[in-house]
Amino acid sequence: MALISPSRRLRRTPFSDGVEAAGVKAYTVYNRMLLPTVFRSVEEDYAHLKSAVQLWDVAVERQVELRGPDAARLMQMLTPRDLRGMLPGRCFYLPIVDETGGMLNDPVGLKLTEDRWWISIADSDLMLWVKGLANGYRLDVLIDEPDVSPLAVQGPKSDDLLARVFGDAVRDIRFFRFGMFEFQGRYLNIARSGYSKQGGFEIYVEGSDIAMPLWNALMEAGRDLDVHAGCPNGIERVEGGLLSYGNDMTDDNTPHECGLGRFCDTQTAIGCIGRDALLRVAKEGPVQQIRAIEIDGPKVPGCDRAWPITAKGKRVGQVTSAAWSPDHDTNVAIGMVRMTHWDEGTNVTVETHEGPREATVHENFWT
Amino acid sequence: MALISPSRRLRRTPFSDGVEAAGVKAYTVYNRMLLPTVFRSVEEDYAHLKSAVQLWDVAVERQVELRGPDAARLMQMLTPRDLRGMLPGRCFYLPIVDETGGMLNDPVGLKLTEDRWWISIADSDLMLWVKGLANGYRLDVLIDEPDVSPLAVQGPKSDDLLARVFGDAVRDIRFFRFGMFEFQGRYLNIARSGYSKQGGFEIYVEGSDIAMPLWNALMEAGRDLDVHAGCPNGIERVEGGLLSYGNDMTDDNTPHECGLGRFCDTQTAIGCIGRDALLRVAKEGPVQQIRAIEIDGPKVPGCDRAWPITAKGKRVGQVTSAAWSPDHDTNVAIGMVRMTHWDEGTNVTVETHEGPREATVHENFWT
Known part of the structure; x- marks a missing residue:
């Protein structure tokens, strides 16, 4: 492995101080931001993830916020998944496609209210696509990247750890739902989700100033649970078939090729920009x-x-x-x-x- | 410095084999692709760049190609620089701004013909913005990333080296102009440009298959010129005030804040999406x-x-x-x-x- 040169362009995260203190050994770059890849060794991190609980700095999952009367319409333009039945408080895994049906990103979308959404993005500047469409279609919607940095808590002991800091109510969060939980007077979205098959949560930390206090509180509370800094694990995610945008799929691929046909409602997702292109592949299947x-x-x-x-x-x-x-x-x-x-x-x-x-x-x- | 973990998502380039053979020591990631940052040491690379000639793998300068009857109109929508007087064969340094006048990229634009342009991008997925606008405004234009990987030849001996491979006519290329030159039966755009103050060229290598043959031919031809693999140098570019998108400017900044006011013709660049937002700052200046x-x-x-x-x-x-x-x-x-x-x-x-x-x-x- 070669070294990575430091620069402001490869952004640090609000958790970087904690990541460095935990002895991070290697990074990748994701959304022009540092994403840890190794702490002790990929193999040790893997065994620990499957048996204990880890804190993951996944601030690289930047949020694209859509706010305004046309937010829901714009969300439906982006994806062939039918969003009409989606209630506030839900997370949806969303294939995002261009007019040819090519995958531009595979984020998790969060519906905060009817006219306010977050898109928790994979590795592409999806905000530029969303802003370009909003401008071209003259939609009444504000789009920006808020100061939100997800912190994942993953592993079989995740419920126990989170309950100690946020109370037992976190145990009741259902898969791909989120609720609001208080930390130091601030209310944070906590979703049951994450990029592993070991269970856990993603905390949408709003406000960089509370990132390290939360990191430290979780580390302290989980000492006897063997909590450790971790990161998406290159072995565990392949075993589990968790796809990585840019690795396993690009804009060359349709959602159907990626095995994401079950997230496409091509008949009913009226308004989706890639709908026409996907109708045929939805009917005949990919090659x-x-x-x-x-x-x-x-x-x-x-x-x-x-x-x-x-x-x-x-x-x-x-x-x-x-x-x-x-x-x-x-x-x-x-x-x-x-x-x-x-x-x-x-x-x-x-x-x-x-x-x-x-x-x-x-x-x-x-x- | 930490290590960088390998993955397909951090794309190799058609010159990576040459870069590795030359002993690259560190990388950055730029447009989700590997960009070398150090060969011998940053200081040795710096002294050599100022005295000899270097080959730079700058394939990370991906091209966004616009083709079709609306290509010129779309180009003007992107930038406050007035493009009406631009002739084919010219390169223009282009601030690209959103509707608020915030910088989205600072590429070099190449006008190939009236209806065919390349945008040689800095570090953001500019293609998504361009495609979003084209879709929203229903423009008659094709947009894609062609198989073009720039190879820069930089340093005081650049003219001598290039003349040996492409003939003496390369010496007549004027600053920010380009011409077509033959290599192994293929015609390549060669521009007098590059991300250093030491002079040189950028060869737009079209077709990955001829990338290493060209790299090797230049290495062979320049042996007595002390040609060596190099890269944008972190000392030389700061001395020279060459800005880096993502480091020295982001979408928070207007072109005027970046000292790029001379590239803005805000009064006459009719059609530029950020024009309204920039009119005031163009008149009163930035703070x-x-x-x-x-x-x-x-x-x-x-x-x-x-x-x-x-x-x-x-x-x-x-x-x-x-x-x-x-x-x-x-x-x-x-x-x-x-x-x-x-x-x-x-x-x-x-x-x-x-x-x-x-x-x-x-x-x-x-x-």
């Missing part, structure tokens, strides 16, 4: 789709580029994320595979940049 | 502006966050880029300073994250 790929042999190298998937010398897809899984004793990977080779158990070759490996296509991920 | 800042004392730490500039305990600005300059034997910096303190020779304090330093405001940079 390639995300699959779990099991790669034979010892630990694969870091997947820093798309690895072609071939069969009999012909390209039939690509792997875009891969890691050695200690729990499953194999290399787990995420790939996009053509329909000719996407059936369970199909044998293929993965051309890593350090040589070919035999591999098997699976329909289900490892959780 | 804060970019200045050169000389910081006393030994080498400053890496400027990884905005450092407040204070005077008598009151905040009057911020420093956003800083470096120790061996040639000028002082710390050079770029800051935004309020008009009460922006005059030449004003004494201020810079609050670095490792403590305060005395400093002096200058009207001109070090070149």
